[in-house]
């Protein structure tokens with residue numbers, strides 16, 4: 437397998453994500469490539485204006501900390517981890533999908549790698565205690581698909597906050613280069629144990 441192929445694989449298929457756990461020699465191109473899209477911190481501010489969260493938050497795909505820093509500013513104690521050390525948070529790479537953590541008496545908030553968004557939601561709901569929250573910044577199209585319908589039926593989000601104006605996610609954190617977004621995003625907020633019809637609200 438070529439290096440190029442391998443570097444694509446860590447976000448490109450499940451098997452290699454697991455194979456990557458603990459590996460210290462990620463190719464430089466793997467660091468730059470795919471699935472690192474820093475979130476406009478404004479997205480976090482908008483959610484915090486609507487929702488209250490526990491003091492303890494785990495940001496399990498923290499990137500360079502664009503969400504975590506806002507949470508810290510608001511007084512949260514944030515555990516920030518990522519598969520790739522991007523110079524923020526815990527230095528050791530942590531594959532969230534392979535985490536064995538359970539019973540977190542805190543909330544999980546992130547903008548996950550979109551390819552594994554559903555897996556991130558399922559894992560986060562597994563990890564937190566009953567009544568704790570899981571908030572994921574996702575494309576609005578996450579609402580679609582038969583596969584995810586099963587997730588929504590079994591574990592409906594409590595609120596979906598649709599961003600009326602486009603919020604930006606910048607590839608490799610380069611907000612200068614990527615100033616506009618063609619993608620509609622929403623915050624999906626679960627409260628573990630909630631069974632009922634989700635509410636849709638509009639922010640921004």
Ligand SMILES: C[S@@+](CC[C@H](N)C(=O)[O-])C[C@H]1O[C@@H](n2cnc3c(N)ncnc32)[C@H](O)[C@@H]1O
Nearest residue numbers: 472473474475497498499502519531532547549
């Ligand atoms: C869309 S970026 C978002 C970064 C940050 N949450 C933000 O909002 O600015 C997704 C991040 O997920 C990380 N990632 C990808 N797969 C992961 C995994 N299995 N476990 C933990 N982090 C992962 C990537 O390294 C990347 O930093």
